[in-house]
Amino acid sequence: MQARLLSTAVLAALAGSTLALSAPALAANINSQAAQRAHGLIDGHGAAVQRADADAFVAKHSVVDANGTEHVRFDRTYRGLPVIGGDVVVHSKNGQFKSASLTLKTTGRPDVAPQLSADQAIVEAGTAFGTGFNGMPTASLVVYARGAKPALAYEVVMEGTKADQTPTAMHYFVDARNGKILDKWDTIETANATGLGKTISTGDVALTTNSVSGGYQMVDNTRGGGSTWDAKNLSDRMAARKATLFTDADNVWGNYATSDRASAAAEAHYGVALTWDYYKTVHGRNGIFNDGQGVKSYVHINNNYVNAFWNGSAMFYGDGDGVTYKPLTVLDVAGHEMSHGVAQATANLAYSGDAGGLNEANSDINGTMVEFFANNTNDPGDYLIGEEIYYANVAGSSNQKALRYMYNPGKDGSSRNCWSTSVASLDPHYSSGVGNHFFYLLAEGSGAKSFGGMDHTSPTCNSASVTGIGRDAASKIWYRALDVYFTSSTTYPQARVATLSAAADLYGTGSTEYNAVAAAWSAVSVN
CATH class of the missing domain: 1.10.390.10 (Neutral Protease Domain 2)
Structure with a gap:
């Protein structure tokens, strides 16, 4: 249930957050030998990657070209703290270092002893958040290195719902010395779009579904098991628990109008399939995370919702307002949302500034x-x-x-x-x-x-x-x-x-x- 807007005092009272530090996750498609070679090259070319004495690197992704050139992406930590903006890609061939791609421009690192408590950081972020939030905010120490000089900061995550029903997961980077907000971004990345029913936008399309006893499921096992669900006009949080998988007796989905809930579902399912095929055919990428696994799509999210979004693991589509805007399941919106996932899985572009x-x-x-x-x-x-x-x-x-x-x-x-x-x-x-x-x-x-x-x-x-x-x-x-x-x-x-x-x-x-x-x-x- 969404909490009402809380005062600063209540925020402080509820700010019992943990300081557990999560290490960067390893992708399933890492070439371990390439990663080991690249890690060894970091050891020998510390200046090229702005390495400080207590920096550590965890391989996230690798690409090996046909000519043997290797590109290995690393996340960075400093004294166990994630370095936001410290990621680097090491380029090499035949074990020889070629170059590195990075934004960090200094080996300077801050003192890792905070002068501000996690609770105080949550209060500062809560003041900026300015609306009701769901659940308990969290705060963890990081090194914020997207500015001119790396600073010790708390990454405060506050989740809630905007006035237009879009969920929000705001990440605030609060200076651990003085409480100043250094940066912020929302990890719910939207298209600011509204969608379309299947027949209105794309007419008759071929769908890959799953045949089961008694009928069919909107599951595409040829594309990693990606599936399409009816969110029943619930919020994204409720939909994750109460949505139902689209099923059908005769494998015919929709009726060329929004009066049949399967019309928008078929449009979304088609859009996801075409996006999967585009990435695989043109770029050799096997799904959003390049691991061959599909993801869920939820249609009919919220009421009269004129937007669509990627929440870090699934796609969500609103129905539009029924007056100016159609359902948000149109083809380029589906491709847009899946591509947020691809950006997350590769460069992980921040959602602020030029990035x-x-x-x-x-x-x-x-x-x-x-x-x-x-x-x-x-x-x-x-x-x-x-x-x-x-x-x-x-x-x-x-x-x-x-x-x-x-x-x-x-x-x-x-x-x-x-x-x-x-x-x-x-x-x-x-x-x-x-x-x-x-x-x-x-x-x-x-x-x-x-x-x-x-x-x-x-x-x-x-x-x-x-x-x-x-x-x-x-x-x-x-x-x-x-x-x-x-x-x-x-x-x-x-x-x-x-x-x-x-x-x-x-x-x-x-x-x-x-x-x-x-x-x-x-x-x-x-x-």
Whole structure:
């Protein structure tokens, strides 16, 4: 049950949190030999990874290229405390160190004795949270290293529900010396979108289901057992306990309208399947966590809920308001939400600053690529985000509404076309405009184009013309940068370096693709 808004005094009284330190989790797909070699290279190249004497490293993920180049991602601790922003990717070949990708710029580390108690940190975070929360807040000591100088901090996690029914899991980083909030982000990552019933957006689609005695289940065993559940218009917390798996007697799901609850379920199930296939076919990735395991999708979350979100382990879709917005189960939204999971499993991009914008851009980019990959005539590929959620939109018309416009992000009135240092202060859905604009220019160029009946002519920030290299090459460059070069705190200027490295790996330094990456970043003022 959601707690009412609590006073500072009550927060303090309830702040009996633990200080248990959780070590970074190991991914199931680590190449242990590559990880051991990379760990040994850290020992011999401490300066390159800004290693302090008490730093320790835990391998999280590895990629081994066909030519033998190895990329191993590590989380970092200092005296047993997680270092937020201390993650690093070690690149090597034949046992020889090549380089390291990281954001941390110093070997300086703080004193690990806090001057503030965990209870005091929870009070400070609770004041900032400003709404009712569920359960008991937690606080644990970390080294916060996303700023200019690493600081000892408490990571305070407060869970609750926003006014629009979206769940929230806010992480506050509270300075353990003076109580100042150093950073914050929400690990419930949304598309700010609303969805669509199956037949409204995609018409008749093929679904992979599970045949059981007496009928069928909406379980896809060909894609890791991913399943689709009816949340019964409950909150995400209640749905996890009371949702029911969609079942059917004749394997026909929905009725081309929202009057049948299976219509939205079929749309979500289809979207997840197409996203799985896109990542596997184009990028060789086997599911969100690259472990072959599917995840759950919950439809009909909350009442008249105009949003969708990834909560770290599952997807949740609202029904829309039934007036302006349809159910949020549309194809590019499904691809967007699953891509939040992929970002979590790879670079783990933080949800604030430039990294937050890159996080949202990554989901928009890959959600859009899923739409093109699906090649569904009822929802043709375009660079509009969530256009199918609007009842008023007419397919093929020149004035369709969308949540975001990748070819011209500023068209929504809030997103940025061009990068500047002020972008980091924006909501990630708006700072994503820079990354979205870059990707569009890289893939399609700046000339006059039309997709889905909408003019997609894209401006540039430096008035230069950009020649696109095509969606396939652009998406492969972006994914490789995410997978082996981005880290949790990557900035837009660092993303330029990372994507150039990815382009060099795939196509060669000085290639047409490499030069196009540089030109596209310059065209959005990232130099």
